[in-house]
Amino acid sequence: MVAVAQQTAARPAMSLPAMVKDAAIFAAVAFTLALPLLGFRIQDKGSTSFIETRFGDLFYAVLVLFIAKLLMSLINAGLARPIALVTGVLSLGWIVVALVNPVAPQYQVHTWFTWLVVASVAIRAWVVWRAEATAARGVVAGVIGGQDSHGTQIGHLVARLGRQLGPVFFLIALVMPFYAYFADDKRLVDLGVLIFTYIMLGWGLNVVVGLAGLLDLGYVAFYAVGAYTYAVFSVKLGLNFWETLPVAGLMAASFGVLLGFPVLRLRGDYLAIVTLGFGEIIRIILLNWAELAGGAQGIGGIPRPSFFGLQFAPSAPEGQTTFAQFFNLDYSPFHRQMWLYYIILLLALITNWFTLRVRKLPIGRAWEALREDETACRALGINPTNTKLTAFAIGAMFGGFAGSFFATRQGFISPESFNFLESAIILAIVVLGGMGSQIGVVIATIVLIGGPEWFRDLELYRMLAFGGLMVLIMIWRPQGLLAHREPTITMNGGRAGARAK
Amino acid sequence: MTAAVAAPLRDPAAPLLDVEHLSMRFGGLVAIDDVSFQARNAQITAIIGPNGAGKTTVFNCLTGFYKPSVGRLTLRTPGGGTYLLEQMEGHRIAQHARVARTFQNIRLFPRMSVLENLIVAQHNKLMRASTYTLTGLFAAKGYVRAERAAVDLARYWLDRIGLSPRADEDAGNLPYGAQRRLEIIRAMCTEPRLLCLDEPAAGLNPRESAELNDLLLFIRDEHKIGVLLIEHDMTVVMKISDHVVVLDYGRKISDGTPAEVRSDPAVVRAYLGEAEEDELPPEVATDLQTIVKA
Ligand SMILES: Nc1ncnc2c1ncn2[C@@H]1O[C@H](COP(=O)(O)OP(=O)(O)OP(=O)(O)O)[C@@H](O)[C@H]1O
Ligand SMILES: [Mg+2]
Numbered sequence: 173m174v175a176v177a178q179q180t181a182a183r184p185a186m187s188l189p190a191m192v193k194d195a196a197i198f199a200a201v202a203f204t205l206a207l208p209l210l211g212f213r214i215q216d217k218g219s220t221s222f223i224e225t226r227f228g229d230l231f232y233a234v235l236v237l238f239i240a241k242l243l244m245s246l247i248n249a250g251l252a253r254p255i256a257l258v259t260g261v262l263s264l265g266w267i268v269v270a271l272v273n274p275v276a277p278q279y280q281v282h283t284w285f286t287w288l289v290v291a292s293v294a295i296r297a298w299v300v301w302r303a304e305a306t307a308a309r310g311v312v313a314g315v316i317g318g319q320d321s322h323g324t325q326i327g328h329l330v331a332r333l334g335r336q337l338g339p340v341f342f343l344i345a346l347v348m349p350f351y352a353y354f355a356d357d358k359r360l361v362d363l364g365v366l367i368f369t370y371i372m373l374g375w376g377l378n379v380v381v382g383l384a385g386l387l388d389l390g391y392v393a394f395y396a397v398g399a400y401t402y403a404v405f406s407v408k409l410g411l412n413f414w415e416t417l418p419v420a421g422l423m424a425a426s427f428g429v430l431l432g433f434p435v436l437r438l439r440g441d442y443l444a445i446v447t448l449g450f451g452e453i454i455r456i457i458l459l460n461w462a463e464l465a466g467g468a469q470g471i472g473g474i475p476r477p478s479f480f481g482l483q484f485a486p487s488a489p490e491g492q493t494t495f496a497q498f499f500n501l502d503y504s505p506f507h508r509q510m511w512l513y514y515i516i517l518l519l520a521l522i523t524n525w526f527t528l529r530v531r532k533l534p535i536g537r538a539w540e541a542l543r544e545d546e547t548a549c550r551a552l553g554i555n556p557t558n559t560k561l562t563a564f565a566i567g568a569m570f571g572g573f574a575g576s577f578f579a580t581r582q583g584f585i586s587p588e589s590f591n592f593l594e595s596a597i598i599l600a601i602v603v604l605g606g607m608g609s610q611i612g613v614v615i616a617t618i619v620l621i622g623g624p625e626w627f628r629d630l631e632l633y634r635m636l637a638f639g640g641l642m643v644l645i646m647i648w649r650p651q652g653l654l655a656h657r658e659p660t661i662t663m664n665g666g667r668a669g670a671r672a673k
Numbered sequence: 674m675t676a677a678v679a680a681p682l683r684d685p686a687a688p689l690l691d692v693e694h695l696s697m698r699f700g701g702l703v704a705i706d707d708v709s710f711q712a713r714n715a716q717i718t719a720i721i722g723p724n725g726a727g728k729t730t731v732f733n734c735l736t737g738f739y740k741p742s743v744g745r746l747t748l749r750t751p752g753g754g755t756y757l758l759e760q761m762e763g764h765r766i767a768q769h770a771r772v773a774r775t776f777q778n779i780r781l782f783p784r785m786s787v788l789e790n791l792i793v794a795q796h797n798k799l800m801r802a803s804t805y806t807l808t809g810l811f812a813a814k815g816y817v818r819a820e821r822a823a824v825d826l827a828r829y830w831l832d833r834i835g836l837s838p839r840a841d842e843d844a845g846n847l848p849y850g851a852q853r854r855l856e857i858i859r860a861m862c863t864e865p866r867l868l869c870l871d872e873p874a875a876g877l878n879p880r881e882s883a884e885l886n887d888l889l890l891f892i893r894d895e896h897k898i899g900v901l902l903i904e905h906d907m908t909v910v911m912k913i914s915d916h917v918v919v920l921d922y923g924r925k926i927s928d929g930t931p932a933e934v935r936s937d938p939a940v941v942r943a944y945l946g947e948a949e950e951d952e953l954p955p956e957v958a959t960d961l962q963t964i965v966k967a
Contacts, residue, residue: 533809534796534799535803541796547780552793552860553797555764555765663788663831665841
């Protein structure tokens with residue numbers, strides 16, 4: 173819950189009974205939401221299927237969440253330091269134990285879940301502890317925003333470099349497929365497509381989480397809506413990719429508003445839980461909607477994109493030419509892969525352009541102001557409802573675009589592709605990158621999506637090593653890798669100018 | 674206000690805000706009990722009273738954060754129109770009725786720059802200029818011009834409080850006194866008709882407090898808007914306010930010029946309470962001393 177640190181840090185300390193009550197409510201909400209998801213499971217045994225109840229697991233999860241929430245309150249009540257120490261030692265110690273002595277498979281889920289929760293508490297406690305220490309040293313306000321000069325300097329450096337390196341990165345991204353083509357490295361292009369898909373999703377979610385400060389754990393829902401819209405429109409109505417793209421974006425944006433309405437009043441942890449539920453609901457609807465969405469089988473035979481009407485295929489039907497024939501090339505599956513790469517590159521760049529631009533417009537500034545202080549916004553005449561809804565809608569729209577692309581790339585989609593793990597990965601990209609930082613998203617995506625590829629040698633311990641790395645990064649820089657924010661408008665030629673004077 | 678009196682020369686101190694029979698209950702607690710008073714244009718109206726008297730609650734009712742249990746809050750525009758604030762949502766009060774406020778505990782946007790804080794305050798104006806983002810996206814001339822004008826307004830106020838050199842720094846990094854002043858000029862950037870300040874002098878040193886007085890007098894005399902001022906420091910109240918309203922336990926106990934209020938036995942009694950003078954909390958004791966001395 174690092175993402176909500178700014179909001180919750182300002183909360184006044186509660187009394188112990190109030191804390192217990194708060195945690196109980198939290199646990200009750202979690203229980204209600206988790207009951208249908210965790211409590212029952214349909215099991216197939218031969219020809220019969222029956223419902224297995226998993227109340228034990230459910231109670232265990234809710235209990236862990238209850239304790240975690242209580243700890244979170246205690247952290248705010250001034251116990252940050254002891255809690256940080258205890259939970260930190262526990263979670264790090266556990267990694268060591270697990271490396272030496274792997275957990276038995278039947279306990280793996282429980283242990284992982286507990287570990288994740290304990291590690292989250294540790295991170296949160298650490299953040300608050302550091303904030304308190306900074307405040308004690310006499311720095312006023314804005315404590316969590318990375319006042320440590322060390323981090324700010326890194327941010328500064330990267331921001332300066334980013335301006336110069338941006339074009340270089342862009343050129344590399346532009347010629348990379350050709351390099352891969354001549355080096356005959358198909359995996360490189362595939363990885364590029366994957367990375368840019370997540371960069372685009374990260375940039376889209378950045379609008380909601382990074383700018384508007386609304387912790388959304390169900391972003392994958394919009395990705396799914398975009399993908400299914402594209403699949404249905406192209407398969408059933410025969411529309412092509414570019415015709416369907418705006419429809420998919422619009423559809424996802426509508427779902428963004430649909431989700432936005434009920435959660436307008438929620439903050440922090442509660443917002444996170446409800447958005448998480450929303451993501452699951454969409455997935456379950458898709459799973460059960462056999463007529464339109466094909467149920468668990470999903471939708472297959474989705475048209476692949478053509479190059480301005482030229483198909484990427486070994487041979488064309490009568491009266492049509494393929495891409496290879498038209499350009500007098502030998503057919504190669506590489507061509508389509510490269511074309512997909514350029515489509516997602518373009519979509520991602522549009523997302524980036526839009527976000528950078530909108531940050532400098534009143535709506536973007538209002539998002540950031542809302543993240544900082546909603547009450548103050550209202551006192552200045554900003555309509556919080558509309559402002560939040562536009563953030564949800566625009567974030568969702570980019571998720572929808574990315575979803576369309578996913579559908580046309582895969583040619584087949586099913587609800588399995590849109591589970592909570594996806595949301596978690598996208599959120600991790602945004603948080604790890606430094607909320608609100610565009611270049612941070614790029615770097616975090618390369619680390620998070622490319623990283624597991626590099627860790628492949630570690631086999632089973634891959635995810636463990638990876639989780640450990642993330643925890644370390646969050647401890648080292650709780651505000652994300654590049655939590656450096658340039659003002660959207662300046663009077664004295666920016667901070668550097670002001671400092672030089 | 675009859676048609677016959679509609680003077681060609683507008684009265685600079687025309688009535689701006691009428692609070693009539695305002696009551697606010699929280700469950701069993703009556704935070705404000707049937708309070709009525711008036712505030713005028715180009716005047717500073719101070720609201721004073723002991724801790725918990727209901728001063729901030731009055732502001733919260735005026736600015737739409739609370740819905741009053743009973744009462745009517747009428748804001749008059751120079752054109753002769755009226756807004757019934759008790760029926761409006763908070764953000765619409767700020768946007769249309771143009772009532773701006775500051776908070777007892779400072780509420781800036783700490784991780785946005787000083788200038789950005791002031792630009793955000795001009796949100797609605799800029800939203801229209803950017804055609805709700807559509808033309809703004811493509812840097813249309815009209816939007817660019819509007820944004821430049823917004824920066825000019827910000828610069829005007831920053832120069833006034835001497836913060837222009839720090840315009841590009843994070844607001845959260847400013848010293849406390851500067852944050853207080855920034856919050857006031859941020860409210861002024863919404864171009865309000867009525868400015869509500871909740872204890873702006875709290876925590877300021879004497880020099881900062883004097884600067885604050887100058888700023889408030891400047892706002893009153895040059896911009897001719899109404900100012901509602903909650904203040905504990907009696908020297909400030911006596912020096913700069915035109916009109917004082919005294920609250921105690923949610924009730925209005927006195928209302929008049931500073932001189933009238935000072936000599937009102939009800940006020941002295943309220944600050945004394947039932948207690949012996951030497952048992953008073955230090956804050957109240959100093960308040961009382963200043964009243965008696967002044
Ligand atoms: N939201 C609320 N819920 C319940 N009681 C409230 C609420 N807001 C204010 N009160 C109560 O109303 C009374 C008046 O509070 P208010 O904050 O208006 O006092 P004040 O005059 O501003 O005091 P101070 O000088 O300490 O700022 C207090 O008893 C307070 O506890
Ligand atoms: Mg108050």
